[in-house]
Amino acid sequence: MSRPETNAPLLEIADFSVTLHTPTVSVRPVDRVSYSVGAGEVLAIVGESGSGKTILNMAPLDLLPAGVDSDLEGAVRFQGRDLLRMTTGQLESVRGGEIGVVFQDPLSALNPVRKVGRQLTEGIERHLGLTPAQAQARAAELLTLVGLPDPQSRMQQYPHELSGGMRQRVGVAMGIAGEPKLLIADEPTTALDVTVQAQIVALLKDLQKRMSMAIVIITHDFGVVSGLADKVAVMYAGRLSELGGVREVLLDPAHPYTRGLLASVPSLSAPLDTPFEGLPGQPPNLARRIDGCAFAPRCSLARPDCSRDRPPLLSVPRSALGHLAACPVTVNQTV
Numbered sequence: 001m002s003r004p005e006t007n008a009p010l011l012e013i014a015d016f017s018v019t020l021h022t023p024t025v026s027v028r029p030v031d032r033v034s035y036s037v038g039a040g041e042v043l044a045i046v047g048e049s050g051s052g053k054t055i056l057n058m059a060p061l062d063l064l065p066a067g068v069d070s071d072l073e074g075a076v077r078f079q080g081r082d083l084l085r086m087t088t089g090q091l092e093s094v095r096g097g098e099i100g101v102v103f104q105d106p107l108s109a110l111n112p113v114r115k116v117g118r119q120l121t122e123g124i125e126r127h128l129g130l131t132p133a134q135a136q137a138r139a140a141e142l143l144t145l146v147g148l149p150d151p152q153s154r155m156q157q158y159p160h161e162l163s164g165g166m167r168q169r170v171g172v173a174m175g176i177a178g179e180p181k182l183l184i185a186d187e188p189t190t191a192l193d194v195t196v197q198a199q200i201v202a203l204l205k206d207l208q209k210r211m212s213m214a215i216v217i218i219t220h221d222f223g224v225v226s227g228l229a230d231k232v233a234v235m236y237a238g239r240l241s242e243l244g245g246v247r248e249v250l251l252d253p254a255h256p257y258t259r260g261l262l263a264s265v266p267s268l269s270a271p272l273d274t275p276f277e278g279l280p281g282q283p284p285n286l287a288r289r290i291d292g293c294a295f296a297p298r299c300s301l302a303r304p305d306c307s308r309d310r311p312p313l314l315s316v317p318r319s320a321l322g323h324l325a326a327c328p329v330t331v332n333q334t335v
């Protein structure tokens with residue numbers, strides 16, 4: 001007999017917006033975003049620098065940059081409970097426990113004046129209820145899993161004594177230490193060389209299968225997307241421009257922005273002198289209100305009405321269920 005909650009998504013983001021207030025300006029880096037992630041499912045979030053990927057994922061966990069005031073609207077439900085309505089104490093027990101986090105900047109996750117081992121074992125003791133000796137053994141095991149050689153001596157070191165790549169691997173170990181149901185991984189492989197990148201991706205895939213861990217991974221690397229993800233969300237100027245299964249979005253992109261983003265990925269098979277096709281123009285200023293499609297000023301297919309009304313996410317015809325794009329021009333063309 002199936003239980004009703006097994007049908008509910010693990011994570012459900014509904015009409016979620018974030019406004020950040022600095023002393024001089026207010027910006028809206030997340031603007032009415034909705035999607036869901038099922039248990040054991042992997043969602044990749046892609047988009048240019050500054051499109052709001054980090055803020056979208058960190059704001060609900062109360063992990064925004066220090067000294068920035070914020071307004072959060074909408075709902076972010078994890079196992080049916082809205083993270084935006086939790087007390088600080090409730091959020092603290094979810095973070096590092098059922099939701100693991102790998103930070104884009106591993107230094108921000110690590111306390112500079114405490115040894116690496118202690119930082120790892122603390123979380124393990126707290127969230128898995130292990131004794132200090134068991135936690136110590138588990139921490140060494142985790143560091144081995146993420147490919148850090150000689151874990152016993154690494155655990156005696158301070159974060160600044162490790163290289164950037166080593167710190168990033170410690171960051172991944174900390175993210176998975178509590179055996180989370182959901183791992184939020186913000187560019188977990190960017191500072192690593194390709195071999196280690198492949199190891200980390202394989203590790204995440206293995207954990208996802210063995211523990212049925214869901215993953216939201218922010219990445220600029222389409223190799224990571226196709227190797228790991230089930231679904232992709234494409235962000236542009238704080239909004240979702242396209243969402244769907246990996247195959248549909250990568251092989252049959254519907255939004256002009258996704259097409260541009262994919263065209264800007266250098267192809268291994270292209271001759272070496274092929275010019276690099278970047279996206280022309282700049283992303284918009286998020287401090288200004290954007291009425292129509294945020295991509296319209298850079299879009300070769302834009303029509304005058306694109307700058308008037310914000311396009312809704314529409315089902316892409318003749319594609320798989322759940323493939324959505326916020327572009328009436330291309331979506332209607334394919335009918």
Ligand SMILES: Nc1ncnc2c1ncn2[C@@H]1O[C@H](COP(=O)(O)OP(=O)(O)OP(=O)(O)O)[C@@H](O)[C@H]1O
Pocket residue numbers: 020022027029047048049050051052053054055056065068104286
């Ligand atoms: N500390 C801050 N103070 C003010 N505004 C900020 C701050 N951090 C981010 N923002 C605003 O939020 C927007 C989104 O930032 P975010 O870090 O989420 O982008 P991102 O998509 O993760 O980029 P990247 O790929 O470079 O990591 C930025 O363009 C900026 O306008």
Ligand SMILES: [Mg+2]
Pocket residue numbers: 053054055104186
């Ligand atoms: Mg980021």
